[in-house]
Amino acid sequence: MRFVIGLPFLWLGLFFLLPCLLVLAIALGTNAPDSVPPVELGFSFKSFALLFSDDLYLAAWLSSIRIAATSTLVALLLGYPMAYAIARTAPNRRPLLLMLVVLPFWTSFLIRIYAWMGLLADNGLIEQFLRWSGLASNPGTILGTEWAVHLGIVYAYLPFMVLPLYATLEKLDDSLLEAAADLGARPLAAFLTVTLPLSLPGIVAGCLLVFIPAVGEFVIPDLLGGTGTLMIGKVLWDEFFTNGDWPLASAVAVCLLVLLVGPIAIFQRNQARSLEKRS
Amino acid sequence: MTGRARFAFGMLAFGYAFLYLPIALVIVYSFNESRLVTVWSGFSLKWWRALFANEAMLEAAWLSLRIALVSATGAALLGLAAGYALVRAPRFPGRTLFGSLVVAPMVMPEVVMGISMLLLFVGSERLFGGPDRGFLTIAIAHTTFSVAFVAIVVQARLTDFDRALEEAAMDLGATPWVTFRTITLPLIAPAVGSGWLLAFTLSLDDLILTQFVAGAQSQTLPMRVYSSVRLGVDPQINVLATIVVTIAACALVLSGWLTRRKV
Secondary structure: OHHHHHHHHHHHHHHHHHHHHHHHHHHOOEEOOOOOOOEEOOOOOHHHHHHHHOHHHHHHHHHHHHHHHHHHHHHHHHHHHHHHHHHHOOOOOHHHHHHHHHHHHHOOHHHHHHHHHHHHOOOOHHHHHHHHHOOOOOOOOOOEOHHHHHHHHHHHHHHHHHHHHHHHHHOOOHHHHHHHHHOOOOHHHHHHHHHHHHOHHHHHHHHHHHHHHHHOOOHHHHHOEOOOOOOHHHHHHHHHHHOOOHHHHHHHHHHHHHHHHHHHHHHHHHHHHHHHHHO | OOHHHHHHHHHHHHHHHHHHHHHHHHHHHOOEOOOOOOOOOOEOOHHHHHHHOOHHHHHHHHHHHHHHHHHHHHHHHHHHHHHHHHHHOOOOOOHHHHHHHHHHHHHOOHHHHHHHHHHHHHHHHHHHOOOOOOHHHHHHHHHHHHHHHHHHHHHHHHHOOOOHHHHHHHHOOOOHHHHHHHHHHHHHHHHHHHHHHHHHHHHHHOOHHHHHHOOOOOOOHHHHHHHHHOOOOOHHHHHHHHHHHHHHHHHHHHHHHHHHOOO
16 A cells, blocks of 8 residues: 555656746746756746736736636536536436537647637638628638637637536436425526526536636637737746746746636535535 | 527537537548638548658657557556545545645646646756656656546546455455455456546647657657647648547547446
8 A cells, every 4th residue: 555655646746746846946046048957046036026017927917817717607608508408318318418528628639729720710711601691791800819719718628617517417306496396486596596506516616627727728829819819828838938038937837826726726625525425 | 398498408509519510620621622721622632641641740640659658558557546545545644735746737737737847857857867858758747647637537436436345355365465456456447447548648639748848859749730730721730630530539439438337
């Protein structure tokens, strides 16, 4: 047993915990473009100060949170009825319907985002459709706008929203709704006072599973967003690969973690509670 | 059907259309004559031939496959141990830390994990002169990232596990190791198997972590795809997408079959 605990513990300590501490150490260092690697160790808060004083970084933080939050909301509004409908079908059909939700997740993330590049491109099918249907007479190119980024996030993370929602909605006892109806509640009232509160754990889990990765997203804003779309994951990438400023990139990483500690803690408490209920 | 149910089923249909139309179009356009994805100019297999003649792409695919095999196997072993420890060892020093270390990589932003692992490898290069960045460092990074996914599946399977089976084996004189090998392992093998598949897929698909820890010489398939896609739409990528979607559908059916097989 000692070996069974020790081996993964050692591995994760060495390759996960230690690197996280290293990021903090590098974030406190200073940029030294002429040395290899371009860092001078030390104890300076210069990189953090830069992050909080430059408007560009502040704007990137705010727009990351805003884009992630609105995309999460849209994914919830689309994913909830989907999960609800799956949970209402005959039990023997559910595995297939669920599999259809999960399948895109098993294909390449990069390729799924790429699929939208052609659709959203200048004079692409979406633009042609908008013009043909009369929804917009002159929609303009969608690729390179924040619209495209929202769309990409909802598309990529929709399965993560549907699955936990389905897990809670599936367990919902129909007799509760019947009781509400017997007591005179109209369908909408029954939904709002019975179904919705009981599916809250699923809503929390689904929203966090979309929001957490979306905040630090890099591929979607890079491929679908234009130069005008600022997201913090892209800032980190550019600081590291383009500008070669390791301490600044590390400081962004540290701040991103601090920002996400709250949501991650809520998520884990939520998961632990539903796991407890199961056993 | 009530109005609410009709609305829900309408949204479900819309959701599936939303999920599958882009993929379907990519597949259709992989057979397009034209280079453009906005016009259909006739059926052609020329992009399929072009992809299979693309040495750099094939080489990258081969590297990605080897990395995925190694890292999925590593993650399956470590994840099995971690999931087992989390269910069967209720108390040991550092258990809380262990528990959060196991799941943290799952919720950690990938850019953060990427930069942190690179810093580790740069540090070890300076202190010990190695390992060289490439196959080994990518495989280590992917293993670390995937352990969580295997551990969670194993954990779920062990929580539903009937311990009386193990107790019976022990009562009949089996040692703990023999009990584990002949009773426990066969029963949780489907979970380990689907965890392995998940780790394999994640490794095959990973771009961000890989981009950080890969050296100048190693180019995995997602890295190649990314650098080609950045320049715009490329029909060869449509062909690749078609292949990936087909394989993923097969893998999913296999994994569904593995996990649904009743004990």
